[in-house]
Amino acid sequence: MSLTNPSIETHRQHFASDNYAGMCPEAMHWFMEANRSGHQPAYGEDVWTQRSTDMIRELFQTDCDVYFVFNGTAANSLALAAMCQSYHSVICTPVAHVETDECGGPEFFSNGSKLLVSESESPAARLGKLTPDAVEQLVTKRDDIHYPKPKVVSLTQATELGTVYTVEEVRAIAAIAKRRHLKVHMDGARFANAVASLGCHPSEITWRAGVDVLCFGGTKNGLPVGEAVVFFDRDLAEDFAYRVKQAGQLASKMRFISAPWVGLLENDVWLRNARHANKMAQRLYRALQGIEGVELLHEPQANSVFARLPKPVIDALYARGWRFYQFIAGGGCRFMCAWDTTEAAVDAFAAHVRALARA
Secondary structure (H helix, E strand, O other): OOOOOOOOOOOOOOOOOHHHOOOOHHHHHHHHHHHHOOOOOOOOOOHHHHHHHHHHHHHHOOOOEEEEEOOHHHHHHHHHHHHOOOOEEEEEOOOOHHHHOOOOHHHHHOOOOEEEEOOOOOOOHHHOOOOHHHHHHHHOOOOOOOOOEEEEEEEEOOOOOOOOOOHHHHHHHHHHHHHOOOEEEEEEOOHHHHHHHHOOOOOOOOHHHOOOEEEEOOHHHOOOOOEEEEEOOHHHHOOHHHHHHHOOOOOOOOHHHHHHHHHHHHHHHHHHHHHHHHHHHHHHHHHHOOOOOOEEEEOOOOOEEEEEOOHHHHHHHHHOOOOOEOHHHOOOEEEEOOOOOOHHHHHHHHHHHHHHHHO
């Protein structure tokens, strides 16, 4: 489908990615406040970076180290590089973003740490999750010097299949990780959606559960750009600032990345945005139920819906200008809702699916 097709409505909301959404008003407000604040020290020495990092520490109720980078791939890759040596390995699922969608970034920045992919056939694996048994299986597979030594377990929260690890599941995985002297990394590109789904305090699903480093996503939740790498184990952050600089991720005008975080964190806007996105996914899921030829793969736990549609319906939806992805769902389609998704957009898309399925 041509992205320049003039028949596409320029203001239509789509379901391809929550990255399609713009900046939420609160983030925009503080972005503009940073601009109005005149000259500020560069490279993170400004008042906005100090304020937002303090707010993150307050949110998690612990004295963590916080670094801002431009995007999630850099956040994950640099965090894992800080946790690994080149001869180490990282345990993850077959659908983890670090495995499928980061162009070898984690391996590159760690100078060669290998990703060890878990099994894909168990009920948990089919929902995009790791289990303690899967971790144990990979850790004990070999222990000779010819094999990359497991060092990190990487969890995606919420997962790439729109499911969420419970507090108990994270604790169980972290327990086996600690027993095997592994660190725990959390890819939290949609961390806000997971917390909104679980209704827990963000500390409960992170450092209190055994997570050492969180990549806290803001871009998919209403920010213009920028993710926060949060080190709960502060020893792992040693020299991390140098990694950020070397990777070209140190923003000179850092305040324009950090100030919007003030808007996201103030008055729990981050949580409100995530709750709304999750609610729209539930609405879409219900609207697609009962449509002939549409197979819903599982009930959404975060802000995405996965379904199998007949190919003629998919082709017709594309022809009508709708945008969504297929490659993520293993043969199905992924419909992603965002902080600004409207009920009208959900209902319009579902109506098109229903009409095309009948036709």
